[in-house]
Amino acid sequence: MTRNHPMPPRAALIAGPYSSGKTSLLEAILVEAGALNRRGTVTDGTSLGDASIEARAHAMSTEMNVASTEYLEERWTFIDVPGSVELHQEMLSAMNVADIAVVVCEPEPDKAVALAPMLRAMDEAGLPHLLFINKMDQTRASVRETMAALQAASTRPLVLREVPIRDGEAVNGHVDLVSERAFSWQEGQASKLITLPETVQDRESEARNDMLESLADFDDTLLEKLLEDAIPNTDEVYANLTKDLAENLIVPVFFGSATHGNGIRRLMKALRHEAPSPEETAKRLGIEKTPDARVRIFKTVHAGHAGKLSYGRVMRGKVADGDNLAGARPAGINRVFGANLDRVPVAETGDVAGFGKLEDAATGDLLGPDKVLSGAAPDAVISPLYSLAIRAESRSDDVKLPANLQKIMDEDPSLSTRHDDTTGEYVLLGQGEMHLKLALEKLQNRSGLGVLSTTPKVAYRETIRKAVSKHARHKKQSGGHGEFADVHIDVKPLGRGEGFQFADTIHGGAVPKQYIPAVEAGAREALETGPLGFPVVDVSVTLTDGQFHAVDSSEMAFRKAGGQAIREALPEAGPVLLEPINSATISIPNAYTARIQRIITSHRGQILGFDAKDGWEGWDEVSCQLPAAEMHMLIVEIRSATQGAGTFASDFDHLQELTGKDADKVVEAHAQAAD
């Protein structure tokens, strides 16, 4: 289909599972576009993307790579995001601005399940996407097998757009199913047009039929033609492909090899002809047409002495040098090409630019000239699944942690910190071991702050099992004023979750009214640390009797007496440890349900049931209860059991008695840590 050119600048997201070849594909695309002279590689650290210290150190993408370029006189920005599930936030942020996504995957049916969560996210956002099956240079699997596995991961029908030409098992070319032209792949060069080999003719016409039938599902005219055995013309097929993609009805599938530069031109032509315009994207995202500029921020970086840099896409209008954004004049509008920034006078609708020093803008914000119009949608930030207690290597640096971590968190909304009042720890929360490790490395590389991390403490409590009555007298004769207070108290266990209750049954002023609250205060203080070392909960304390002295009694004396009575009563009241139990819902492809159930039981968990996950064909949700103490590594175990696809959500549910060896261990460890 021909469009009304010129097409405004477009933005394509390059997403996909870990190590599928996204950054290599970005490199190949930039070479194809003429923006790079030679193809660098991820393996020897010469690619445009992954230039950060952390990315090079781990030979993986640790944050998004952004590159704007021209291709056949049209402007494009490619946003390549990390594949690691722990770094999913980068993809979600970039999804907020992209016109289309290229989902890069491997030709291995076993790995297809890892695509399901990201394809879901795209479907839910209505983001048009296509698949690029990469690494075709080293596969033995048939495209048909791979397609079947991939289809299981997608709610939208996959439409294969080309079929492979093979020399033995190796793929060395493709046939385009729309134009029906055959190409032989050349190492590092454009593919060569060849005559359609006889060996693929049957496969070609079968695949072409499948493609047309998929399209006919959404177009009655095409359906009629197919029923009459008429051959639809090429323009009509392209028009259908473009429309169905824009409406996210179908997912076109291409293949090739990023590191060999194969299939790249075909992919780029599809993007050029079929990717929606920024106008269509703004509409899809509900960003209304206005005379003013609308810019969505999708990445924030604190770029050393250059200061804060906000990557934004102009969704409506334009921003010229000197214009305001969110009430401030950006310190420069920059075209982004990997780590290189180029000052430009203006960013037009569709352009991506790095805006300097927009102090009020955060990732996810939609900016107008005068103010931030809206922040990130609540579901645009993923909730934490893993945490570590952290402190600076040198205690005196502890105060520097929050401000320096804040900058890292600005760059990554899926990181958060919190101060745990019950354990007294400073906790860093995120998506997994690697995620937090990278965050701490970044902190070290940027600010020189070394951090020690430990498994966060569990907020254990204790309670009592027996009622006890206690008499305590506080008496002190020291010089002038003495201290005197005498109390009788009853301590009784309460039901789980009832907390602390205090009452008195004092008659005839045995303890004067004004001293009763002091007894309660003393009791509360004493309950902060019980005989096992933890806060005592679910007890009632009743002041039943007492004595006072007209001169020597005071609030302080009664507080002390109240505390003493409790401290003496608790060890006799059958103290017992309480551990927090969380309720959790674990989502997994149902092939792994049994394995997940075993993981739950191995962690003293209780399975409450499992069911098909609503709207997720082939997925289950297992609901269970698990001790908080067993959940630290849960996400790691779930992922390793499910090809990285599984996840969970959990919340505190209740406190439960813990006895026997497990309890002894907790008490011992706690006592040791307190020494």
Ligand SMILES: Nc1nc2c(ncn2[C@@H]2O[C@H](COP(=O)(O)OP(=O)(O)OP(=O)(O)O)[C@@H](O)[C@H]2O)c(=O)[nH]1
């Ligand atoms: N044989 C072959 N290897 C490839 C191809 N594309 C990428 N690779 C290799 O796959 C590995 C990962 O490539 P990357 O481009 O870093 O993959 P990625 O998807 O960006 O990885 P993350 O961003 O870390 O998820 C590297 O060793 C590449 O050399 C390909 O087409 N064929």
Ligand SMILES: [Mg+2]
């Ligand atoms: Mg990468």
